[in-house]
Amino acid sequence: MSLAGKKYAQALMEVAMEQKVVEEIYEQFKMIMRGLRDHRDLYEILLLPSTQTSEKKSIIEKIYKGQINGYLYNLLMVVLDKNRMEDLKLIFESYRELYYDLNxxxxxxxxxxxxxxxxxxxxxxxxxxxxxxxxxxxxxxxxxxxxxxxxxxxxxxxxxxxxxxxxxxxxxxxxxxxxxxxxxx
CATH class of the missing domain: 3.40.30 (Glutaredoxin)
Structure with missing residues (x-):
């Protein structure tokens, strides 16, 4: 598991616990990962270095803005800004591990x-x-x-x-x- 994935997941978990939205974020994060798995073409576009970050953020905004928890949405934006989209699966797996431990x-x-x-x-x-x-x-x-x-x-x-x-x-x-x-x- 990548260190970056663990750090992002830990930060998201800390905020989720403070705001008492751990379950909500887990379910929404799981939905996002399922969506990216089911729509490989979308995921490939988000991974392409030739696709501008602003275009990637626009895609995510159209799909998820107002549909998911703001902290999870912000995580997606940070991941795109830092060119870490390839780590999103590892971030989710780390968050899921923390969620399972907590529960x-x-x-x-x-x-x-x-x-x-x-x-x-x-x-x-x-x-x-x-x-x-x-x-x-x-x-x-x-x-x-x-x-x-x-x-x-x-x-x-x-x-x-x-x-x-x-x-x-x-x-x-x-x-x-x-x-x-x-x-x-």
Whole structure:
């Protein structure tokens, strides 16, 4: 994560906390990032060095002025003035991290081969919440390359219970046994 992204996010969070608009800014920032993701052409224009800063600011003004919190709007203007538009995603990710910490939340991304039932999701969510003492925001994804089992990405932790990993460990153990038999190890 970029240092600049963290600094901008921290400054925005401090103001948001003072003004008691942390949730509002988070939701609006999330909407902006979704919009830029869905409208790649707009995002590319905002990133282009050949596009004048005044033109970029005019675009943002037409879309967001009066539609989003003034502090978030001002952040967008500062980001454009400082030619930091490429850091906007990092700023958002840092703000989201601060928001999650403040609200005792953590993301859990679960990868399985087959879709999980609602009961399985609820049970896993409850176990993860018990483990972390935080509210877990659970998302699931299907990936048949893991062969079976599941991988849980919980904040900055990885819990890999996939068959693919177990086979890889077994393969390494078998190599070690073979090397020991040959007297190499």
């Amino acid at each position: 005792k939340m953590v993301e859990a991304n679960v990868v399985t081969v087959v879709p999980m039932t609602e009961d399985e999701k609820a049970a896993l969510k409850a176990k993860l919440e018990q483990r972390t003492k935080k509210t877990v925001l659970l998302t699931t994804r299907i990936d048949d390359s893991i062969i079976g089992g599941m991988i849980v990405y919980l904040g900055d932790q990885v819990i890999d219970g996939s068959v693919r990993r177990k086979l890889s460990l077994l393969k390494n153990e078998l190599k070690e046994i073979r090397l020991q038999e040959l007297g190499v190890n």
